[in-house]
Amino acid sequence: MNGNITFSMIKPTATQNNHTGHIINMITNAGFHVIAIKMLHLSKDQAKAFYGVHEGKEFFERLIDFMSSGPIVAMVLKKENAVEDYRKLMGATDPAKAAEGTIRKLYATSMTMNAVHGSDSDENASLESRFFFSDFEVFKQL
Numbered sequence: 001m002n003g004n005i006t007f008s009m010i011k012p013t014a015t016q017n018n019h020t021g022h023i024i025n026m027i028t029n030a031g032f033h034v035i036a037i038k039m040l041h042l043s044k045d046q047a048k049a050f051y052g053v054h055e056g057k058e059f060f061e062r063l064i065d066f067m068s069s070g071p072i073v074a075m076v077l078k079k080e081n082a083v084e085d086y087r088k089l090m091g092a093t094d095p096a097k098a099a100e101g102t103i104r105k106l107y108a109t110s111m112t113m114n115a116v117h118g119s120d121s122d123e124n125a126s127l128e129s130r131f132f133f134s135d136f137e138v139f140k141q142l
């Protein structure tokens with residue numbers, strides 16, 4: 001059975017261009033509950049720790065520079081089938097391939113500056129939520 005929690009980030013540029021409110025609106029209109037939320041500016045070391053799985057890839061340094069370039073909004077989202085449904089709402093990593101009506105179609109400007117992040121598995125949803133939030137900051141009852 002699929003889990004009901006996913007971890008999501010609104011990335012730099014989207015926050016700086018004042019899209020945070022509309023992106024959260026798209027998320028809640030799609031039936032997700034925001035059960036934890038905070039805005040923060042990642043250091044390079046924190047961004048490297050979060051995206052460690054991509055270390056060594058051609059785009060890694062670009063990704064780290066971008067993710068530490070401005071504020072992000074970290075959220076834990078709750079809904080049935082959360083991981084898969086949120087990835088559909090985000091759209092493809094490459095904005096040129098993102099479907100109409102997705103967050104990335106509206107707000108991503110490149111493969112790196114692609115507006116949002118979403119976990120790719122229930123296991124990573126749990127790990128990524130714990131990277132940003134302690135248990136008492138996550139309102140599972142909502």
Ligand SMILES: Nc1ncnc2c1ncn2[C@@H]1O[C@H](COP(=O)(O)OP(=O)(O)OP(=O)(O)O)[C@@H](O)[C@H]1O
Pocket residue numbers: 054059062063092093111112113114116117118119120
């Ligand atoms: N070829 C690439 N060129 C530039 N940036 C890339 C490329 N591939 C991935 N990225 C960046 O690294 C992030 C993580 O890559 P991943 O393959 O996990 O994509 P994703 O699962 O769609 O995105 P995310 O993990 O942010 O939700 C992407 O969101 C994007 O910002």
